[in-house]
Amino acid sequence: MRKNIVAGNWKMNTTLAEGVGLAKDVNEALKGIDAKCDVVICVPFTHLASVAGVIDSKLGLGAENCADHVKGAYTGEVSAPMVASTGAKYVILGHSERRQYYGETSEILKTKVNLALAENLTPIFCIGEVLEERENGTFLDVVTKQIEEALFDLSAEEFGKLILAYEPVWAIGTGKTATAEQAEEMHAHIRGVIAGKYGQEVADNCSILYGGSCKPSNAKEIFEKPNVDGGLIGGAALDCASFMGIVTAF
Ligand code: 13P
Numbered sequence: 109m110r111k112n113i114v115a116g117n118w119k120m121n122t123t124l125a126e127g128v129g130l131a132k133d134v135n136e137a138l139k140g141i142d143a144k145c146d147v148v149i150c151v152p153f154t155h156l157a158s159v160a161g162v163i164d165s166k167l168g169l170g171a172e173n174c175a176d177h178v179k180g181a182y183t184g185e186v187s188a189p190m191v192a193s194t195g196a197k198y199v200i201l202g203h204s205e206r207r208q209y210y211g212e213t214s215e216i217l218k219t220k221v222n223l224a225l226a227e228n229l230t231p232i233f234c235i236g237e238v239l240e241e242r243e244n245g246t247f248l249d250v251v252t253k254q255i256e257e258a259l260f261d262l263s264a265e266e267f268g269k270l271i272l273a274y275e276p277v278w279a280i281g282t283g284k285t286a287t288a289e290q291a292e293e294m295h296a297h298i299r300g301v302i303a304g305k306y307g308q309e310v311a312d313n314c315s316i317l318y319g320g321s322c323k324p325s326n327a328k329e330i331f332e333k334p335n336v337d338g339g340l341i342g343g344a345a346l347d348c349a350s351f352m353g354i355v356t357a358f
C-alpha cells in the first residue's frame with residue numbers, strides 16, 4: 109500500500125551553512141519521534157553533498173530539479189547522475205515555478221523523468237492548475253493533460269516508482285490553501301486518471317502529496333482525506349519546528 113510522505117522543498121533559500129544547520133536540526137528532531145510518514149528534504153544543488161554527510165538514513169534527501177541531458181556542454185546545468193552521486197534519492201520535477209519561469213514543457217519533463225529513473229532517483233512530479241483554470245472550471249482537465257503528456261509513455265513498472273504532488277499554483281506561497289475538500293476532489297481525480305491508464309493497483313499504490321501553503325495548522329485536516337498521502341512543503345519547511353509540526357500531523 110502507498111506511503112505517507114512529507115517532503116520539504118527549500119527552493120532558492122538558505123546559504124550552505126544555514127542549510128546544513130537546518131538539515132541537522134530536522135535530522136535530530138526526527139530521531140526523537142516515531143514518525144508515521146517518510147520524511148524527505150529537497151535542497152539546493154550546492155547543499156546536497158554536505159547535507160548527505162550530516163543526516164541519517166531515516167531522513168530522505170532530494171534535489172529540486174535536474175537537467176534534461178546526461179552530460180556535456182550545458183553550462184550551469186546539473187544532471188541526474190550528478191544528483192545521484194551526492195547520495196540524494198529524490199528529485200522534484202515539473203514544479204510550477206520551473207514550468208512558469210524556466211519554460212519547462214511536458215516534453216522536457218518527460219526526458220527529465222526518464223533520466224531520473226535511470227539513476228534510481230524517485231521523481232516527485234508536480235502538477236497543478238493556475239487560478240484562472242480553477243475559476244473557469246477547467247482544473248481537472250488541465251491536471252489530466254499534465255499527467256498524460258509527461259508521464260503516460262512510462263510503463264506501469266516505471267510509473268509505480270513516481271511520487272506525485274498536486275500543487276495548485278494559486279495556493280503556492282500565497283497563504284491561500286486549497287480546502288481539504290478541494291484537495292481531495294483533485295487527488296481522487298488524479299488517482300482515477302492513473303487507474304484508467306495503469307489499473308487500480310498502480311493507482312492505489314501511488315503516493316499523491318498536496319502542496320500549497322501547507323502549515324502545521326492545516327496539515328492534519330488535509331492529510332486526513334483518503335486520497336491525500338502527505339505534503340510537499342515550501343515556506344514551512346524552512347523552519348524546523350514548523351516542518352516537524354507538519355510531519356507529526358500524521
Ligand atoms: P508553499 O508551502 O510555500 O506554499 O510552497 C509550496 C510548494 O511550492 C512546494 O513545492
